[in-house]
Amino acid sequence: MKHGGNGAAPEAAAIWYDERGQERNAYARFRLSFDLTDKPEAAGLHLFADTTYQLYVNGEFVRNGGIRFDPSHPVYDTHDLTEWLVPGRNTIAVQVNYVGHKTFITMKSQAGFKAWGSIQSTGGDCVNVTTGTASWKAAAAKAYRYAAKSSLFLKAGDSYDQRLDEPGWTDANYDDSAWAAGVTLRNQEAWGTLEPRRIPYMSGDPIAVEKVLHVLPLEPVEDIYSFSVPLPHVNEIHEPDASSAFMAVTTWIYAPEDTRTTMGLYYQRTWLNGERIPDGLYSPNKSMRLNHRIRLRQGWNHYFAETGAMQDMHHHYVGLPKHAGFVLSADRNPETGIRFRRSPVVSAEVYERHLRDLEIPYRQEERLEAVGGWIEVSRDETGESPTLSSGWDNYGEPIEKLEPAQLTNASFPLERYPHGFSLLLDLGMTRLVSPRIVIEGAGGAVVDLTYGEHLNEDGKHLRHTHWYGLGDRAYGDADEERLEWRLTQPRGFRFVQLTVRHPLQDVKLRELDLRSASYPAEEKGRFSCSDPLLEQIWAMGVRTEAVNMEDAYTDCVTRERGQYIRDTIIQYHNNLAVFGDQALMRRCLELVGQSPDATNKFRAVYPNTGDYTISDFALNALEGFDAYYAQTGDGELIVDYWDAMMRNLSWFHELADEREDLLLDAEWDVKRGIKAHYGGFHGDLAIAEGYMATTGIHCVFSCTYLIALQSAARLADAIGKEADKVELDRRIAILASSIQNGFWDEEKGCFADNLDRTTHSAHASLFAARAGILIAERLEPVKRHVRRSLRSLFVNGYGPEDGVYVSPSFSFYIFEGLYALGLADTAERMMRQGWGWFLQQGLKQTPEYFDLSNSLCHAWSSCPTYFLSRHVLGVQLPVEGSKEVLIRVLTGDITEAEGAVPLANGLVEVKWHASPDGKRVFDYVRVPEGYRAVVVS
Numbered sequence: 001m002k003h004g005g006n007g008a009a010p011e012a013a014a015i016w017y018d019e020r021g022q023e024r025n026a027y028a029r030f031r032l033s034f035d036l037t038d039k040p041e042a043a044g045l046h047l048f049a050d051t052t053y054q055l056y057v058n059g060e061f062v063r064n065g066g067i068r069f070d071p072s073h074p075v076y077d078t079h080d081l082t083e084w085l086v087p088g089r090n091t092i093a094v095q096v097n098y099v100g101h102k103t104f105i106t107m108k109s110q111a112g113f114k115a116w117g118s119i120q121s122t123g124g125d126c127v128n129v130t131t132g133t134a135s136w137k138a139a140a141a142k143a144y145r146y147a148a149k150s151s152l153f154l155k156a157g158d159s160y161d162q163r164l165d166e167p168g169w170t171d172a173n174y175d176d177s178a179w180a181a182g183v184t185l186r187n188q189e190a191w192g193t194l195e196p197r198r199i200p201y202m203s204g205d206p207i208a209v210e211k212v213l214h215v216l217p218l219e220p221v222e223d224i225y226s227f228s229v230p231l232p233h234v235n236e237i238h239e240p241d242a243s244s245a246f247m248a249v250t251t252w253i254y255a256p257e258d259t260r261t262t263m264g265l266y267y268q269r270t271w272l273n274g275e276r277i278p279d280g281l282y283s284p285n286k287s288m289r290l291n292h293r294i295r296l297r298q299g300w301n302h303y304f305a306e307t308g309a310m311q312d313m314h315h316h317y318v319g320l321p322k323h324a325g326f327v328l329s330a331d332r333n334p335e336t337g338i339r340f341r342r343s344p345v346v347s348a349e350v351y352e353r354h355l356r357d358l359e360i361p362y363r364q365e366e367r368l369e370a371v372g373g374w375i376e377v378s379r380d381e382t383g384e385s386p387t388l389s390s391g392w393d394n395y396g397e398p399i400e401k402l403e404p405a406q407l408t409n410a411s412f413p414l415e416r417y418p419h420g421f422s423l424l425l426d427l428g429m430t431r432l433v434s435p436r437i438v439i440e441g442a443g444g445a446v447v448d449l450t451y452g453e454h455l456n457e458d459g460k461h462l463r464h465t466h467w468y469g470l471g472d473r474a475y476g477d478a479d480e481e482r483l484e485w486r487l488t489q490p491r492g493f494r495f496v497q498l499t500v501r502h503p504l505q506d507v508k509l510r511e512l513d514l515r516s517a518s519y520p521a522e523e524k525g526r527f528s529c530s531d532p533l534l535e536q537i538w539a540m541g542v543r544t545e546a547v548n549m550e551d552a553y554t555d556c557v558t559r560e561r562g563q564y565i566r567d568t569i570i571q572y573h574n575n576l577a578v579f580g581d582q583a584l585m586r587r588c589l590e591l592v593g594q595s596p597d598a599t600n601k602f603r604a605v606y607p608n609t610g611d612y613t614i615s616d617f618a619l620n621a622l623e624g625f626d627a628y629y630a631q632t633g634d635g636e637l638i639v640d641y642w643d644a645m646m647r648n649l650s651w652f653h654e655l656a657d658e659r660e661d662l663l664l665d666a667e668w669d670v671k672r673g674i675k676a677h678y679g680g681f682h683g684d685l686a687i688a689e690g691y692m693a694t695t696g697i698h699c700v701f702s703c704t705y706l707i708a709l710q711s712a713a714r715l716a717d718a719i720g721k722e723a724d725k726v727e728l729d730r731r732i733a734i735l736a737s738s739i740q741n742g743f744w745d746e747e748k749g750c751f752a753d754n755l756d757r758t759t760h761s762a763h764a765s766l767f768a769a770r771a772g773i774l775i776a777e778r779l780e781p782v783k784r785h786v787r788r789s790l791r792s793l794f795v796n797g798y799g800p801e802d803g804v805y806v807s808p809s810f811s812f813y814i815f816e817g818l819y820a821l822g823l824a825d826t827a828e829r830m831m832r833q834g835w836g837w838f839l840q841q842g843l844k845q846t847p848e849y850f851d852l853s854n855s856l857c858h859a860w861s862s863c864p865t866y867f868l869s870r871h872v873l874g875v876q877l878p879v880e881g882s883k884e885v886l887i888r889v890l891t892g893d894i895t896e897a898e899g900a901v902p903l904a905n906g907l908v909e910v911k912w913h914a915s916p917d918g919k920r921v922f923d924y925v926r927v928p929e930g931y932r933a934v935v936v937s
Contacts, residue, residue, distance in 0.1 A: 013132025014048075014112035014190070015182035017140045021111030021190075024100045024232050025156045027141035027488075029169060030113055031176050032134055033091045037123040040085050044117040045129060048076040048194055049096040051106050053113070054488065056093040056170035057084035061486070063201060064434060064517075067551035067587075068563070068607050070594045071109035072192040077201075078117075085119065092129065093170040095141060097488050101312070102236050104153040104562035107607045110190035113138075113182075131182060138182035139166075144488075146230045148313035148385065151468040153560040156312075158487055159384065162477040199551060199583050202434075202490075203520035209404040209512070210428035214460060215412075218419040218501060219396035222264070225328050225339055226317040226383030231309045244351035245308040248343040248362060249316055250374070253303050254327035255296035261326075263292050264319030264392065267466065268307035271361040273297070284457045287391040287464040289319070300332045304361035310466035315385045316340070319392060330376065339381070341374035386448040386471030387464040390499045395422060395460060412500070412507040420445065420501035423509075424460065429844040430494045430857035432518045432547055432557040435487045437498070438511040442476035442483040444504040449473075451493030453558055453856045462497055468559045478504065490517035492547075492557030494856070518557075519549035524907060525578040527865075527899035529872055534828065534864075534894070537835040541865030544845040545574045548859035549581075552588050555605075556848065556855040562605040563588055565617045567860040569624040570812045574862055576631065576877060577869035580902025585628050586637060592621050593641030600647040604678060614678045615668070616701060618648055619708040626711035633880040635719050642715070646724060649712060652705055653731070659697070661738035662731060664705050666698035666754070684763060684810035686849045688795050688803030692761035696754040699743040703767035706735045710771070718880070736773045743768075749781030762789040762805065766817025774821075783821050790814075790826055793834045800837070800850035807849055808834065808861030815867045824871060825892030831864045875901040875908050878931065885927045888936040889920060903928050 014021075017028050047053070052066040062084060069075045081092070098111030115136070119127040128134050143165035147156040168174045233242035253272075264286070270277045272294055280290030307316070320326045330338040346355070354370040368374055383389060399416060402423075412421050427433075430453055439447065450471035454463035464470070470493065474485045496514075500507055523546070527538045548554050552563035553571040572585045595606035597613055602621045604614040622645060629638055656662040665671065669680035681701045683694050692700075709732050716725040743751040743764060751764035765782045768774055774782060795803040806814045811830070818827040838846060848858035869875060874889035874897070885908050889897070896913035906928030915921050925933045 011133060012114045012116040012130050014114050014185045014188055015131045015136060015138060016111050016113065016185055017138040017180070017183060019183050019186040021098065021185050022100070023098070023111065025147070026098045026100060026111050027144040028096045028098070028111065028113065029139050029141050030094045030096070030182060031091055031137045031169070031174075031179065032129055033089065033172065033176070034119070034127045035089055036085060036087055036119070036121050036125050036127070038087050038121050038125075040082055040119050040121045040125070043081040043085055043119040045079045045081050045092065045115060046076055046117045047079070047094065047113070047115040048074055049094070050074070050109055050112045050191070051099045052097050052489065054095045054486070055079065057081050058086065058090055059168070059171040060084055065201070067197060067199065068105050068591070070591065070607050071107055071190065073590070073594055074191040074194050075197050076114070076194045077197050081119070089172045091170070091172040091174070095488070099155045101149070101156065101232070102609065103149075103155050104560050104605050104608055106155065107609055110185065110187060112185055112190065114194070132184055136182040137176050137179040139179045146313070147473070148311045149235070150470050151559045152235060153562060155489065157386065157470075158472040158489065160473070160485055161475040162480060162483055163475055165477070167480065199587050200520050202550065203516045203518055204434075205516045207427060207431050207433055207514040207516055209407065209425045209514070211426040212402045212404060212407070213424040213426050213495070214398060214422065215400060215402050216395035216398055216422045216460065217417045218421060218499075219394045220419055221322055221394045222319045223322050223326070224317060224319050224383075224392060226315070226388075227340060227342075227377045227381040228316070228384040229314040229342065229345060231312050231314050231345060234309045234312045236312070242347055243345050244348045246343070246351050246355065247307055247309065247314050247316075247345075249305040249307070249340050250362070251303045251328055251330045251340045252300045252332045253296060253320070254300050254329070254332070255298055256325035257298050258296070259324070260293065260295050261321055261324065263294050264289050264317070265292055265305075266290075266307070266315060266317045266388065267310065268305045269360070271304045273302050274361060285461050287456065287461065288388055288466055288469070289392055296326075302364060306360050313384070315383050315388055316342070317383050317388055317392065337379045338376045339379045340377035342377055343368055344372050344375055346371050384473065385469065386450050386473045387462075387469035389501070390422070390448050390450045390471065390497055391461055391464050393422060393461070393499065407509060407512050410509045412509070414503060414506050417503070417507070420499065420503055421507075422460075423498040425496050425498070427494050427496070429543060430492060430547060430557065431516065432490050432492045432550060434490045434515045434517045435496070436485065436511070436513040436515070437509070438482060438484045439476070439500070439507060439509055440482045441503060441505045441507040442474075442500065443478035443480055444502070445476045445507070446501045447474040447476060447483065447485070448497075448499040448501070449487075450497045450499070451491050451495065453494045455495065462495055470558070482510065492561065492857075517550065518547055519551070519581075519584060521546060521549055521575070521579040521581050523578055524580055524902040525869060525900055527869055527873055527897070529868075529897040530895040533832055533836050533839070534868060534872070536839055537831055538865050538868045540835065540839065540844060540846055541574060541862035542578050544857055544859050544862040545571060545578060545865065547845070547857055549575070549584060552591065553584065553859065555860065556858045558855055558857065562608070563591060564605045565592055565602060565621045565624065566604075568592070569620055569627065570860045570863050572624065572627060573812070573866040574859070577866045577901055580904065582628070582632050582904075586634065589625060589628055589637060589641070592624065593644045596644055596648060599651055601651050602644075602648050611677050613676065615681050616683065616704045619652065619704045621645070621648065622708040622711040626714055629715060629718060630879040631877065638715050638719050642719065642721065645712060645715070649708065652708070656705065656731070656735070661742060662735045663697045663738050663742055663755075664701045666694050666696060666701045684807050686807035686809070687805055691759065691805055692763050693753045693756075693759040695758070696756050697742070698754050699739065699751050699764040700753070700767045702735065702739050703771045706732065706739065706771045706773070709735065736771070739768060739771070740773055740775065744778070748785065749778075750785035751782075760785070762786045763814065766814055766821070769817045769820040770813065772820075779821070783823060786818070786821065786823060787826055790830065793830045804834070804850055806830065806834075808846060809848060809858065812860070812863040815863060819867065819871055819890060822890065824890045827867065828892045828894070835864055869899065869901050873897050873899045873901070873910055874912070875910055877901065877903065877908070883931045885931050885933045886936060887922070887925055887933055903931070905930070908933075
């Protein structure tokens, strides 16, 4: 059967279990059964799913699939199923998850599944697997319950209810007679022409647990009263609020006597007996919990809370000491079983009309009739947040210790763990993982998997926040002997906590299977030198880079997993030093080229919707296309996205044309009255306040524009865009002169940050150096200024407590400027000081910022790896059209280095040392066949 190299077979229809495909976070299952007389000789399956899928054949898991895509440019996968098919009955089973809400990885479009291809056997069987033609059956996967988003940027967590599942649904002998035929979607035009996947599948390599930090019994010293309510439209940025985040909650608390006690609450405003409870104190060990000291009088005390949902699910948690005689009842009668009453979920409009002006707290006789009345919350309802639940858990004393090798078949007897247990595991560093667990005895229990990079002060609880609470939950079926739970999405973490609560019997952990969901890049580059610290910094960057290569270069594998333009470019250079892969960068640039918003600027992170543009990031994109072309000569990609690049630049041309000198205003958004989501110019976001002004007509912003123009001019020349090249060169000439004349401060011997000359950061002069516009007589004054300005990376000279002059994320540009000036000594000192400090903190990967509060594995901070290979080892890769590998060592005090940098068909290998008289001696320089090395002393 023909399927075409650039798209699906025209007869393949997109199907679902209904004709609309428009639910939030919907799960669908598809089955195709057929008979074969013998083993097939060819079994090609092409499939496309919006958004992701898991593929099974005859009950065996084959692969997770789908990569991030723009719905106008959907991507399909191809699988060879030969090894899984057998003579006799066979079934292909696919589970598809349509995300259907805002993330930094996906875009809302429409749920759908397409398959096509054929299975052919030597005996003449030919099975058509094309959706719309073949007899695919479909059903909604009801085992997946509503769950909140894992963070502001990621999709909803997995909330899997085994009690609602269909055991064996992937097996060939499963009875699917109750399933309906797959429904052809009414809208078959939701996606553009399908394009084949051109990057490999993620590695799937096993990931080992480095250490079992604890196995602890749950100890319920508190009564936790909780419930959760879906609020699917909260935090759907750039979309109208279909529901208000507001919720009112009321109940009564009985106290057997007048008493003072501590009550744990989530973020809310609370009243007892009409009096506002003072704000509580954050628990040092229990995330998202505030401890409040309250006074309860004997008898029933009225409780009222007013709160807004932090995410797209409202969680209400109340903790009171156990065995104190407290009773919670909305009716002041425990027999009714009504724990709370809450206000209904209403639209923002209804809230404004009927609830906004009601005096808080509501009077006890308030009935909320205008919005449908109070909704009762029974005692059978419990909170559905894995991170809140595990974050508030209390533990007993440890009674056993486990080693990683003992996790398989580890037993947790009910006698020893009557309330359940917590198992806290450490991978040793942050990884991107696809988890699968198999547990016996989980029937009737609640199983939580929670993840993170940070531990709280006690070392027993993971640190979670309301905007980033990475956790999944499974409800075990009491009628099933075992729970096999395969997560439908990868998770980024260093620590994973398995919590089993309320078991009914002994529990046995049969399997904990953790598989890498990162890009299968082969580490080819090597680096060693006379400074062991720089060697460790190089390796630190490699570990960070490898984890943050997924189906795109991602900023961090934990809270976002978004493909940002600036991160992508920095990571590409690291990749060139270590992995030598080009396919992933090509895929990323395709997404960048597809990303322009209504202004024609490239979005900063994509796939995404709305005004997620950052001005300097959009300019950086041209450097990315230029760098990729220089290494690959892939003119086809440049031609495909040339118009998008020119439209992106046209926005900046318009801004520049407001002035004759073409200099750019960093405050364009403020002066134009535009409230962009990310704002205008970003610059270096995490440096000491007042070091670099980001106001007015700006040097770094203007230099970034100039460098983008230079990149575009080189590309225009490469693909024969002569008219564009002429215009670009015109602008380059004007702008280069304007920067040299406008920002140069003769008295200080450096460039100012803006025309007002309010600050003179090293950044301004280094960006001028990056742009190649330093005239000879200014070189030495600039070098003196930069050396003086960056004599220490840290403001106080020894640590980041008082601020820094360069953030890890921006250091790529600073290092480029330093090496352009020949200031290798300053660059190496900064690496030792800043990245050495990271190593002193025990980190194995580079964090986003020096405050260590957020991501501890952020790839745009790992750029020393690239610069050490390029300058200390000295390998400068040839650009398009050249077979000449330049070996030029630029270092401060390194006396020897050895290593390798990958090329497409081999390695560039270099070893050098300094002789006793200080001369550099090359022990060897080896390049792949067809190349020649040029050593520059």
